[in-house]
Each structure stands twice: as structure tokens, then as C-alpha cells.
Amino acid sequence: MIYQGDNLSVEIVEPGIAELKFDGQGSVNKFDQKTLNEFSSALDAIAADSDVKGVLVTSAKSTFIVGADITEFLTLFADIESTKTWVHKASRVFDKLEDLPVPTIAAVNGFALGGGCEAILACDFRIADETAVIGLPEVKLGLIPGFGGTVRLPRLIGPDNALEAMTTGKNHKPDNALAIGLVDAVVSSENLRDGALSMLRDAIHGELDWRAARTPKLQPLKANDVERLMTFSTAKGMVWAKAGKHYPAPHAAVEVVERGAGEERNGALLVENELFVKLAQTDACRAQVGIFLADQVVKSKSKKLAKQATKKISRAGVIGAGIMGGGIAYQSAVKGVPVVMKDIKQEALDLGLTEATNILTKSLKRGRISAKKVTGTLNKITTTMHNNELENVDIVVEAVVESPKVKTAVLSQIEKVVPEDTIITSNTSTISIDRLAESLEHPEYFCGMHFFNPVHKMPLVEIIRGKRTSDETIATVTAYALQMGKTPIVVNDCPGFLVNRVLFPYFAGFSLLLDDGVDFPAIDKVMEKDFGWPMGPAYLCDVVGLDTATHASEVMAAGFPERMPHHAEGAIAKLAAADRFGQKNGKGFYQYGVDKRGKPTKTVHEDVYEVIGEKQEAADKEEIIARCMIPMVNEMVRCLEEGIVASAEEADIALIYGLGFPPFRGGAFRYLETLGLKQFIELADKYAHLGELYQVTDGLRAKAEAGESYFKS
Incomplete structure (x- = not known):
């Protein structure tokens, strides 16, 4: 030797x-x-x-x-x-x-x-x-x-x-x-x-x-x-x-x-x-290294949790087809778990199956999968309009319309069809899991499983624990999310859960800028080009759907009436009321179409100002960023302090994987610490007169005073 x-x-x-x-x-x-x-x-x-x-x-x-x-x-x-x-x-x-x-x-x-x-x-x-x-x-x-x-x-x-x-x-x-x-x-x-x-x-x-x-x-x-x-x-x-x-x-x-x-x-x-x-x-290096380390924390935690599962998911059910349901069904099938996709309308089932087929076809054309894989995946998706096809599934993902009344009715009905120990999950994006659980006889087998659109591209799945959700249910759903190739993060129940709860204060900051006369294309340009979001808040609203955003805003207002009141006279609500829903019907803040070569276009048409009013006031870049981002950061701090999310690492990964938070900024907490806690507080205090969304918590002030970090290492 x-x-x-x-x-x-x-x-x-x-x-x-x-x-x-x-x-x-x-x-x-x-x-x-x-x-x-x-x-x-x-x-x-x-x-x-x-x-x-x-x-x-x-x-x-x-x-x-x-x-x-x-x-x-x-x-x-x-x-x-x-x-x-x-x-x-x-x-x-x-x-x-x-x-x-x-x-x-x-x-x-x-x-x-x-x-x-x-x-x-x-x-x-x-x-x-x-x-x-x-x-x-x-x-x-x-x-x-x-x-x-x-x-x-x-x-x-x-x-x-x-x-x-x-x-x-x-x-x-x-x-x-x-x-x-x-x-x-x-x-x-x-x-x-x-x-x-x-x-x-x-x-x-x-x-x-x-x-x-x-x-x-x-x-x-x-x-x-x-x-x-x-x-x-x-x-x-x-x-x-x-x-x-x-x-x-x-x-x-x-x-x-x-x-x-x-x-x-x-x-x-x-x-x-x-x-x-x-x-x-550089800040970019610290942020990107921070993302890597946070991702390791999240993966380690989810793998440990999944090992505690005693139930194996061999067959899944998806209730509610369409684009979202089809995406969930595809993701389960492509990773080897057969799935039954159920809807009350044949056209919805056709749309869901088309969504899965389109995803597979694109992957085939790009050489990422084989024709055999396409056939095998589609063969693992069964479509039905009858509940009896769900009698032998191990887990159900409900993905029907975002309405408490509709969801509770569907969940109650499905519970009577599936075996007693079948896990039932809801893909709700904002509705309280505890509220939905009230319609179930066995809430211990129920939790939230919130996917992000498009399902096949977005890595994050929020797993939402209700007050009566069992540990075994959370472990099993975590294991299933990992089977699907997703990054699961477990959060506790509240309106909007984690990602949407912090997204809507961001939208609220954007709306206040609009109320003050700042033009939405100028805001989008700053938030995209200078802050680094993949799309600015107006464009994101169009992608989410202005009708969906308005409905979700009402849900958030019910949960947080002082901090997030619904702005019925705000631009988002006005556009939704004018049937300008965004990309889904070709007009929202922007007008959508295709050019001569068939490529998608996004333009500003003057008719939008007839709905939201003329916007002519200028605002500097730093003010636009501050007024949009302070509410999001403050709300994320509240989520950590309230135990909605367990760690700063999980919070940052959730925003990066669920919303596309700029990786070079590392997530809300990494962004906060890059600015410096004391410096952030000074900035937020300048805008505290705008309302509770801009007012930092006592916990944040105490942490800044003590010189502490939100990260464990």
C-alpha cells in the first residue's frame, strides 16, 4: 500500500x-x-x-x-x-x-x-x-x-x-x-x-x-x-x-x-x-448554492417521510378531466402508476386524454421518449363516466371546478364508492382542506394535493395537512408524489396554503400600483427584466385566468379580511367582469393571438384602458419592485411564523418550483437575507401607510435585532 x-x-x-x-x-x-x-x-x-x-x-x-x-x-x-x-x-x-x-x-x-x-x-x-x-x-x-x-x-x-x-x-x-x-x-x-x-x-x-x-x-x-x-x-x-x-x-x-x-x-x-x-x-452564487442546499433539505425530508408509508399506490383515480385532470393522469401514468380518469362529460374526458396525448407526442418528436413509451403510457389511462371504475383505486385526486359546494359534493360521493382506506385528495388551489373535510366520514384519509399548471412541467406538489389528516396519509401521498417524479412539500392548512397565500399579496401590491396610475406594461417590464420573474404580474394574471384570480381573491379575503380584502373595483375584478379572462379567451390585460407564421402574440390594445382606466403615472424601478415584493415576503414570513411551512428552505423551494421565483435571487427568504433583514424592514416601513400587507411582523423585527438568520446553515 x-x-x-x-x-x-x-x-x-x-x-x-x-x-x-x-x-x-x-x-x-x-x-x-x-x-x-x-x-x-x-x-x-x-x-x-x-x-x-x-x-x-x-x-x-x-x-x-x-x-x-x-x-x-x-x-x-x-x-x-x-x-x-x-x-x-x-x-x-x-x-x-x-x-x-x-x-x-x-x-x-x-x-x-x-x-x-x-x-x-x-x-x-x-x-x-x-x-x-x-x-x-x-x-x-x-x-x-x-x-x-x-x-x-x-x-x-x-x-x-x-x-x-x-x-x-x-x-x-x-x-x-x-x-x-x-x-x-x-x-x-x-x-x-x-x-x-x-x-x-x-x-x-x-x-x-x-x-x-x-x-x-x-x-x-x-x-x-x-x-x-x-x-x-x-x-x-x-x-x-x-x-x-x-x-x-x-x-x-x-x-x-x-x-x-x-x-x-x-x-x-x-x-x-x-x-x-x-x-x-456574488449574490447570484449565494442564492444558487442556497437553492441546491435547500433542495437537498426538501428531498431528504420527503424521502424520509415516504419511507414511513405502509400503503403502496398501485392504481390511482383522477376526478375531473380537462387540462388539469389530463395533466395529472399523464404524470401518474408516465411514471408507471395506472390511473382512472373520471368525469361526467365525455368532452371533458376527451380533452383530458388529448392533453396527455399532446404531451407524449411532443416528447416523441423531440426524441425524449420512444413510441413504445407513448403507447404504454396511454394504455395506463382509463377514461370513464361511471363511479364503479374507481372501486379498486388506492388514491383519488379530485380536480373538479374550484367551488366549495361542487367539491364537497364530489368528495362525499366518491368516498361512498371507494374502499374505506382509499386516500382521497383535493387539487384545490385555495379552499381550506378542513372545510372540505367536513363532508367526509373519514377525514383521516383526506388531504390536499395541489399540482401546478402545466402539471408535466412544474415540479412542485403542495401536500396540505388538515387537522384530522393522519400521518400515514401524509406519508403515503408524499410517496405517491415522489413516484410521479414531483417535489412534494408538506404544508399546513389555511386559505391559499403556501404558494397561493403569498402570491395574492404580490397581486395586491400590483393592484395598488395600478390604482395609483402606474401602467401595467411598465410594471411587467420591471418585474421581468429587472427583478427576473419569468412573467410580470399582469401577464401572470392572464395566464392564471382573471376570473380564477378574482374567485381566488374572494376566498383569500374570507380567510384574511383585514390584510387581503377583495378589491371589487380593482383592475383584475373589472377585467373579469368584462369577460376578459386572459389567455383562455384571448383577452385580459393583454390581447393574445398568432402571427402570420402561427407563433403566439401578446399585445396591448387600447380597449383595455376603457375597462381599467387610463394609466399614465411613472414609477421608478425600485419602487415598483418594493411595492410588489414586500407584501409577498411579509406573507411568507407570516407563513413560517404560523407553522404553515416548516422551514425557510422549504418555503424558497416552493416558490421556485411552484411560481418560477427568479433562481438568481434564491427564493423569498434568500432574497430577504440578501437585502438584509434590517434594510428590508427600513424599506417596508416606508410603505407601511399602504396597509397591513406592508407591515412587518414583530418576529421579523426581533430576528433582525438579534442578527439571526432564517436558515439553519
């Missing part, structure tokens, strides 16, 4: 060949600080052993190395100096691997991402099996590769391919990795080790020129001035079009390759270190 650490080892496996094997103490290999230190020591031991003629780098696990330990990032990035020290020291460890005086080869199985990818790039050769997934996803964390990836990858596969990989975070499967030169060979899993050893022996014996493979990675990028100009000009244009101004990491990925192109490895690595440190201090 040449070296033995807790997370990796080096031993001679045949004369002259040392195997550097990663075998972390956890379920996967990752580059935490301890592993990086051991990696450095192991490489020193190899370099000092004159008997070593070649090095094989392997993993003892089903994945190679998943990357750096992201849980350490927020601590490592606490200040510039600590970040500089860490990244400079860590990146030089990979240079040690590349500088070994003998040939090296990585045998790649499973995920080799981030630091894992950078480790194999530092080897002279790479061989992968059919399970390999290789990539540099750091951009998704608001970063660029920090262990030499921005230097080695462009020199290995060319700057065009490298920039596409780094600016998108796209992963490469074996065939694609081979095609672009990211790996040198692809073999079956059972032949991976033997194939790697064979190539390494060839390199040791001079049949493979390992020095020729290594040299280009040490030199300036091989491209003339014209080629570089074209490459980087094109890349900058593409990145700007996709990332815009809010995400600095993709822009930095282009800059680091461009600035380092004329440098040898060590000079280019200094550029990488510089830009990595700069990005690590």
Missing part, C-alpha cells in the same frame, strides 16, 4: 501500476476538504515512488466523483481571502495529478461531475463505461469550474464545445463524450477496468504517446486570432441571449477561456482562480 486515507487509497495492482481508488465514507465520492487533502498526499506518495510506471484512477462506488462538497461552499465563500486561499490550494492538487512523471488514465463509471470531471481532465487518458455521465455543471451554482476545468477542457475538446458545456452546465453521455474527444474510449462496465489497464500498459510501453496527450493541456490554446474572435464573439452573443444580465457565471465562463487562451496552463489557471473568487462573492 502506497497510501491509505479515509476516502481514497493507492496500491500497486500489478508490477509498475498503481491504482488511486476513491472510496469516500459516504454514499458517493466528493471533493470535500478532507478528501482534497488526502488526494494531495496520495499524489505526493505516488510521485515519490520510483517503482510506479503508470497510474490508474478509479472509483470503488457506482459513481466516479460527483464534484466538490457543496455543503461547505457557504462557509468557504464567507470572505474573499478564505475563498482565494481555498481555490488556489485546491486547484494545484489537480496540477499534481497532471504533472506526475508517468502516464495516467481515469476509468470513469457513473457521474463524473464538476471536480470529478476536472480530475479526469487532469489525466492523460480517459475511458468510460456505458453508465458514465460527465460534465461541468458549476454554472448552475453561479460559478465556473475552479479546479482547472476552464483551462483543460477547451484545450482537450476545442473552445466551441467547451464553452457550450461550461455555459449551459450540460452533461455528456458516453457516445457524445467520445464523439467530441472528452473520452478516448467507451466500453461495457465489465470491461472498464481491463480496458483501462490495457491502455495504461500501452502507454507505459510507448505504444500510446502519453506525453503528446498531455502537452496541449499545458500550452496556450491552439487557435489563431480570427478563430478566437469568431468563437468568443459567438459565445458572448449566445450567452447574453440565454442568461441575460442576472446570471454572471455563464459570462465569466466565456471571459475565463478568452483571457486564458494565450497563456500556458499556470497563467490561465490564475485567470480561473481570479474569476472563480469573484463569482463566489
Whole structure:
């Protein structure tokens, strides 16, 4: 044994060949600080052993190395100096691997991402099996590769391919990795080790020129001035079009390759270190790292909860077809759980089945699924107008019209049809679960299961616990949501639950701006272009449906009359009363249609002002953002304080996955902490005269005074 650490080892496996094997103490290999230190020591031991003629780098696990330990990032990035020290020291460890005086080869199985990818790039050769997934996803964390990836990858596969990989975070499967030169060979899993050893022996014996493979990675990028100009000009244009101004990491990925192109490895690595440190201090990086960590909290919690389920969902029922019901039925069927879709109207069933078919057809055309998968999924959806088809389902998702009277009648009827222990859920978006449970004989088997439209695209499912909902029911519904490929978050019951409860104060802030004469296209432009929402509040209202928004506003007003009174004379209610429902009938705040090429259009027609009145007052960007966002943040704080949601992490993921909250801002709580609690309070107090929605809670003031964070780490 040449070296033995807790997370990796080096031993001679045949004369002259040392195997550097990663075998972390956890379920996967990752580059935490301890592993990086051991990696450095192991490489020193190899370099000092004159008997070593070649090095094989392997993993003892089903994945190679998943990357750096992201849980350490927020601590490592606490200040510039600590970040500089860490990244400079860590990146030089990979240079040690590349500088070994003998040939090296990585045998790649499973995920080799981030630091894992950078480790194999530092080897002279790479061989992968059919399970390999290789990539540099750091951009998704608001970063660029920090262990030499921005230097080695462009020199290995060319700057065009490298920039596409780094600016998108796209992963490469074996065939694609081979095609672009990211790996040198692809073999079956059972032949991976033997194939790697064979190539390494060839390199040791001079049949493979390992020095020729290594040299280009040490030199300036091989491209003339014209080629570089074209490459980087094109890349900058593409990145700007996709990332815009809010995400600095993709822009930095282009800059680091461009600035380092004329440098040898060590000079280019200094550029990488510089830009990595700069990005690590940005709000976008902290937010995106925060999202990753919050997502891990949510996933861990839901998996633990699902393990407590004793009932397996083998067959589901959906009551109420149409677009939403069809989407839910599709999601269940495509993930392997057969579903019965029931409605009282054949045309609704046809619409629901068409929705499922359309989703599958689009996926088929894009090559994401096979024709066999399309047929198999559709065969798992049964449509019916008769209740008896539901007699053997394990769970029912009610998705009928958003009316307490209709829902309670349907739920009561269904309970009499299904077996006593069948779990019944409601896809209501605002109506209290406890109120709906009053119509049921067994409320312990009832809870909310709120999907977001379009169901197949939106990751979030809110699982709403009523006062009499059993723990077993919550565990089983959580397990079913995971089966469906969704991210479930359990919340407690209240009008609007979590996501819609905080959405309507946002709409209320928007409405107050309209009342003050600010034009809705100006508000949308600021909230989209400057704040970063995928759509502004007026556009979002149109997508939700102005009639639906008005109805939901009435429900919220009943629950929170002081804070969220229904604004009957507001623009949203006026447009709904004028039969301007939004996208569903082609006119709302905006007018919807198609152009000559059949592409959707969204325009402002003057007739909208005949309904809502002329809007001419100007407001600066910061005021528009403050007046829309303060009510949402305040309401989210109230939800946490009242126990509607259990943690800031779950709250942020709910907004990102359910509403499309701008990821570079990280969610309501991350946005609040980025602003600073005291600074947010000062801002909110400026608008406190506008009403309770703008008035912060005593709990928030106390937390600010104590200098505390809403996050656990």
C-alpha cells in the first residue's frame, strides 16, 4: 500500500501500476476538504515512488466523483481571502495529478461531475463505461469550474464545445463524450477496468504517446486570432441571449477561456482562480448554492417521510378531466402508476386524454421518449363516466371546478364508492382542506394535493395537512408524489396554503400600483427584466385566468379580511367582469393571438384602458419592485411564523418550483437575507401607510435585532 486515507487509497495492482481508488465514507465520492487533502498526499506518495510506471484512477462506488462538497461552499465563500486561499490550494492538487512523471488514465463509471470531471481532465487518458455521465455543471451554482476545468477542457475538446458545456452546465453521455474527444474510449462496465489497464500498459510501453496527450493541456490554446474572435464573439452573443444580465457565471465562463487562451496552463489557471473568487462573492452564487442546499433539505425530508408509508399506490383515480385532470393522469401514468380518469362529460374526458396525448407526442418528436413509451403510457389511462371504475383505486385526486359546494359534493360521493382506506385528495388551489373535510366520514384519509399548471412541467406538489389528516396519509401521498417524479412539500392548512397565500399579496401590491396610475406594461417590464420573474404580474394574471384570480381573491379575503380584502373595483375584478379572462379567451390585460407564421402574440390594445382606466403615472424601478415584493415576503414570513411551512428552505423551494421565483435571487427568504433583514424592514416601513400587507411582523423585527438568520446553515 502506497497510501491509505479515509476516502481514497493507492496500491500497486500489478508490477509498475498503481491504482488511486476513491472510496469516500459516504454514499458517493466528493471533493470535500478532507478528501482534497488526502488526494494531495496520495499524489505526493505516488510521485515519490520510483517503482510506479503508470497510474490508474478509479472509483470503488457506482459513481466516479460527483464534484466538490457543496455543503461547505457557504462557509468557504464567507470572505474573499478564505475563498482565494481555498481555490488556489485546491486547484494545484489537480496540477499534481497532471504533472506526475508517468502516464495516467481515469476509468470513469457513473457521474463524473464538476471536480470529478476536472480530475479526469487532469489525466492523460480517459475511458468510460456505458453508465458514465460527465460534465461541468458549476454554472448552475453561479460559478465556473475552479479546479482547472476552464483551462483543460477547451484545450482537450476545442473552445466551441467547451464553452457550450461550461455555459449551459450540460452533461455528456458516453457516445457524445467520445464523439467530441472528452473520452478516448467507451466500453461495457465489465470491461472498464481491463480496458483501462490495457491502455495504461500501452502507454507505459510507448505504444500510446502519453506525453503528446498531455502537452496541449499545458500550452496556450491552439487557435489563431480570427478563430478566437469568431468563437468568443459567438459565445458572448449566445450567452447574453440565454442568461441575460442576472446570471454572471455563464459570462465569466466565456471571459475565463478568452483571457486564458494565450497563456500556458499556470497563467490561465490564475485567470480561473481570479474569476472563480469573484463569482463566489456574488449574490447570484449565494442564492444558487442556497437553492441546491435547500433542495437537498426538501428531498431528504420527503424521502424520509415516504419511507414511513405502509400503503403502496398501485392504481390511482383522477376526478375531473380537462387540462388539469389530463395533466395529472399523464404524470401518474408516465411514471408507471395506472390511473382512472373520471368525469361526467365525455368532452371533458376527451380533452383530458388529448392533453396527455399532446404531451407524449411532443416528447416523441423531440426524441425524449420512444413510441413504445407513448403507447404504454396511454394504455395506463382509463377514461370513464361511471363511479364503479374507481372501486379498486388506492388514491383519488379530485380536480373538479374550484367551488366549495361542487367539491364537497364530489368528495362525499366518491368516498361512498371507494374502499374505506382509499386516500382521497383535493387539487384545490385555495379552499381550506378542513372545510372540505367536513363532508367526509373519514377525514383521516383526506388531504390536499395541489399540482401546478402545466402539471408535466412544474415540479412542485403542495401536500396540505388538515387537522384530522393522519400521518400515514401524509406519508403515503408524499410517496405517491415522489413516484410521479414531483417535489412534494408538506404544508399546513389555511386559505391559499403556501404558494397561493403569498402570491395574492404580490397581486395586491400590483393592484395598488395600478390604482395609483402606474401602467401595467411598465410594471411587467420591471418585474421581468429587472427583478427576473419569468412573467410580470399582469401577464401572470392572464395566464392564471382573471376570473380564477378574482374567485381566488374572494376566498383569500374570507380567510384574511383585514390584510387581503377583495378589491371589487380593482383592475383584475373589472377585467373579469368584462369577460376578459386572459389567455383562455384571448383577452385580459393583454390581447393574445398568432402571427402570420402561427407563433403566439401578446399585445396591448387600447380597449383595455376603457375597462381599467387610463394609466399614465411613472414609477421608478425600485419602487415598483418594493411595492410588489414586500407584501409577498411579509406573507411568507407570516407563513413560517404560523407553522404553515416548516422551514425557510422549504418555503424558497416552493416558490421556485411552484411560481418560477427568479433562481438568481434564491427564493423569498434568500432574497430577504440578501437585502438584509434590517434594510428590508427600513424599506417596508416606508410603505407601511399602504396597509397591513406592508407591515412587518414583530418576529421579523426581533430576528433582525438579534442578527439571526432564517436558515439553519
